[in-house]
Amino acid sequence: MPDPGTEVRTVPGALPDDPAGPPAPAERLEGRLEALRREGRAALVAYGVAGFPDLEGSLAAFRAMAEAGADVLEVGPPYSDPLIDGPVIQRAVTAALDAGTRMDDVLGLVNELTASVDAPVVLLVYYNLVAHRGPKRFAAELAAAGACGAVVPDLPPEEAGEWLEASRAAGIAPVFLAAPTSSDTRLAAVAEAGRGFVYAQASLGVTGLRASLAAGIEELVGRVRAHTDLPVCAGIGVSNADQAAAVARFADGAIVGTALVRRLADAGLPGLRALTTELADAVHTARPSGR
Amino acid sequence: MSDRLVVEAPGPGAAEVAHRPDPLGHFGDWGGRFVPEVLMAALDQLTDAFEEAIADPSFGAELDALRRDYAGRPTPLFPARRLSEELGLRVWLKREDLLHTGAHKLNNSLGQHLLARRMGKPRVIAETGAGQHGVATATVAALLGQECVVYMGEEDTRRQHLNVVRMRLLGTEVRPVATGTATLKDAINEALRDWVESVGSTHYSIGSVVGPHPYPLMVREFQRVIGDEARAQFLEAEGRLPDLAVACVGGGSNAAGLFAAFVDDEPVRLVGVEAGGRGPQPGDHGASLGLGEAGVLHGARSYVLQDPDGQVLPTHSVSAGLDYPGVGPEHAFWKDAGRVTYESAPDHLALDGFRLLARTEGLLPALEPAHAIGWLAAAASDGRVAPGTRVVLNLSGRGDKDVETVTSLLVDDETPADPADA
Numbered sequence: 001m002p003d004p005g006t007e008v009r010t011v012p013g014a015l016p017d018d019p020a021g022p023p024a025p026a027e028r029l030e031g032r033l034e035a036l037r038r039e040g041r042a043a044l045v046a047y048g049v050a051g052f053p054d055l056e057g058s059l060a061a062f063r064a065m066a067e068a069g070a071d072v073l074e075v076g077p078p079y080s081d082p083l084i085d086g087p088v089i090q091r092a093v094t095a096a097l098d099a100g101t102r103m104d105d106v107l108g109l110v111n112e113l114t115a116s117v118d119a120p121v122v123l124l125v126y127y128n129l130v131a132h133r134g135p136k137r138f139a140a141e142l143a144a145a146g147a148c149g150a151v152v153p154d155l156p157p158e159e160a161g162e163w164l165e166a167s168r169a170a171g172i173a174p175v176f177l178a179a180p181t182s183s184d185t186r187l188a189a190v191a192e193a194g195r196g197f198v199y200a201q202a203s204l205g206v207t208g209l210r211a212s213l214a215a216g217i218e219e220l221v222g223r224v225r226a227h228t229d230l231p232v233c234a235g236i237g238v239s240n241a242d243q244a245a246a247v248a249r250f251a252d253g254a255i256v257g258t259a260l261v262r263r264l265a266d267a268g269l270p271g272l273r274a275l276t277t278e279l280a281d282a283v284h285t286a287r288p289s290g291r
Numbered sequence: 292m293s294d295r296l297v298v299e300a301p302g303p304g305a306a307e308v309a310h311r312p313d314p315l316g317h318f319g320d321w322g323g324r325f326v327p328e329v330l331m332a333a334l335d336q337l338t339d340a341f342e343e344a345i346a347d348p349s350f351g352a353e354l355d356a357l358r359r360d361y362a363g364r365p366t367p368l369f370p371a372r373r374l375s376e377e378l379g380l381r382v383w384l385k386r387e388d389l390l391h392t393g394a395h396k397l398n399n400s401l402g403q404h405l406l407a408r409r410m411g412k413p414r415v416i417a418e419t420g421a422g423q424h425g426v427a428t429a430t431v432a433a434l435l436g437q438e439c440v441v442y443m444g445e446e447d448t449r450r451q452h453l454n455v456v457r458m459r460l461l462g463t464e465v466r467p468v469a470t471g472t473a474t475l476k477d478a479i480n481e482a483l484r485d486w487v488e489s490v491g492s493t494h495y496s497i498g499s500v501v502g503p504h505p506y507p508l509m510v511r512e513f514q515r516v517i518g519d520e521a522r523a524q525f526l527e528a529e530g531r532l533p534d535l536a537v538a539c540v541g542g543g544s545n546a547a548g549l550f551a552a553f554v555d556d557e558p559v560r561l562v563g564v565e566a567g568g569r570g571p572q573p574g575d576h577g578a579s580l581g582l583g584e585a586g587v588l589h590g591a592r593s594y595v596l597q598d599p600d601g602q603v604l605p606t607h608s609v610s611a612g613l614d615y616p617g618v619g620p621e622h623a624f625w626k627d628a629g630r631v632t633y634e635s636a637p638d639h640l641a642l643d644g645f646r647l648l649a650r651t652e653g654l655l656p657a658l659e660p661a662h663a664i665g666w667l668a669a670a671a672s673d674g675r676v677a678p679g680t681r682v683v684l685n686l687s688g689r690g691d692k693d694v695e696t697v698t699s700l701l702v703d704d705e706t707p708a709d710p711a712d713a
Contacts, residue, residue: 080603083480084327090470103600127325128587132601154325158315179329205488
């Protein structure tokens with residue numbers, strides 16, 4: 001086996017056995033983010049829980065967010081032990097599980113979603129769901145469903161050998177987190193292993209709303225950029241349009257989760273659509289060079 | 292990270308049984324570090340601090356002094372004569388129930404809180420199931436003047452109310468956890484969430500041999516004083532090794548501490564007893580090793596009770612301390628290596644064990660080790676343990692905390708606790 005990290009970086013997007021085929025899903029994700037970067041704009045990465053408020057409702061929610069200007073959709077399969085999520089997302093996840101959402105349902109949802117929206121879709125999935133299904137099978141199923149990649153928040157590069165191999169074989173992007181506590185050595189490893197984008201953790205702590213953006217997030221994005229040309233998107237604690245715009249000034253994307261999940265729970269699709277529009281406008285016009 | 296730590300003189304079988312995990316905390320295929328990136332630096336820091344401390348004679352001297360003068364070590368190895376007569380065995384009890392705070396958990400807390408101080412972290416958080424680790428944490432935090440928060444499942448705060456009161460009296464803030472199944476698993480999730488936010492100033496003291504590296508290794512090393520003492524005490528008393536060592540297994544720290552000293556002694560049979568609960572149906576027990584599958588929970592790969600999608604299942608046990616869907620990765624390794632056999636005892640057998648030890652020896656065991664006693668009694672009666680077998684059983688805690696639970700269950704069981712009530 002070639003080293004999973006270096007193979008991917010030296011021949012971006014190319015599958016070893018299919019160099020002339022259609023672009024790999026990972027390439028589509030990177031291409032979208034890089035095109036926005038060339039336009040001088042940042043991306044809005046919008047998260048939702050698959051199966052919340054129910055399966056059909058979550059499909060409609062993802063479509064609504066795409067229509068309202070989200071550039072990348074992040075689909076979270078519900079998991080029994082979401083340890084990096086705060087109370088809002090925990091409640092949505094619990095509701096989705098109580099409603100009987102299974103991984104097959106989530107893959108079906110991704111399949112329908114990718115058939116009907118242009119925005120690249122990535123998953124935010126805890127590793128036990130991947131490990132139990134089998135990394136190879138799961139990566140292949142994601143690619144077949146049209147997903148471009150997956151963020152696995154509890155999988156650091158050290159433990160990712162099997163997942164990297166499976167992702168590469170399926171052509172999907174393994175997205176890793178960079179944290180304010182990461183040393184430069186660790187950031188280098190995160191940058192080396194990942195594809196699609198690097199997920200910079202904007203604040204210490206779990207997903208949830210914060211009164212203000214954490215100090216130091218711009219510095220972290222800068223530190224990540226020293227190690228990679230991959231797009232860098234920032235999330236966790238990006239709570240409103242002002243904060244998203246602030247992030248969009250220095251990052252390639254702002255990732256918003258809790259605020260959208262809460263709005264969907266409180267105000268349904270119309271409310272979700274309105275907030276997504278507001279966030280997308282803020283992100284897309286944050287830089288002077290933007291539209 | 293260095294390899295200088297705890298490499299024992301190899302004994303029989305050493306080639307098959309790892310004494311320490313690889314530098315990333317893998318015991319064979321098990322263990323490792325499956326945590327958010329934000330915690331990786333703290334785990335590196337903890338690993339370095341632990342290895343430096345273990346190599347530092349002044350750390351060992353301070354820990355030994357606290358074990359002796361504060362905790363009450365060494366604990367006795369007690370020949371349980373009437374129990375032995377009744378079972379047709381020769382049973383010695385390792386009396387961790389006599390340790391200060393009433394359970395083995397204090398061994399681990401002393402070590403981890405000294406490490407927290409060494410790392411300059413003034414705040415310690417912990418999870419607790421039965422409340423024993425919470426009480427040990429609160430106790431040592433008070434002793435060392437550390438700020439302390441303990442997360443405890445709401446369900447557990449009810450069934451172990453006495454321990455909640457004890458923790459609060461010791462100056463610890465107890466935060467009930469209502470999410471998920473509101474038991475130990477969810478208390479760990481909540482403690483990890485706290486730690487993700489507070490990692491700069493806070494040490495997370497995990498109470499068992501679970502979690503990401505270095506916890507399984509570190510907690511085993513802080514608990515192996517149980518096994519080291521028991522082995523020496525047995526040799527002193529009998530001039531030979533026991534035939535069998537038995538301990539209950541939830542996360543597995545008291546068992547790991549006992550087994551660590553005997554794992555190289557090939558002829559010594561090692562048995563871990565898990566919670567059989569109400570029966571083998573999903574959700575009715577806590578037998579991760581017996582009935583679980585490989586998975587990743589709370590930062591390590593081990594056996595996990597989970598559904599076909601990989602969702603972690605609820606568990607049930609009469610004892611809060613064994614009510615956990617995972618288990619320490621080294622136990623998974625020992626199971627696969629065939630070095631330790633893992634059995635289970637259902638709730639009713641644990642209650643039998645509780646009554647048996649109370650009646651024969653005047654000792655109320657915690658419901659956790661009552662599983663080991665119940666299993667041993669059943670195994671002695673059906674021949675799985677031969678007559679005359681020399682047994683060391685880890686009496687990992689005392690049963691005061693469980694008296695109310697046991698009383699209510701015995702009444703439910705239509706076995707009157709007091710003949711006068713019949």
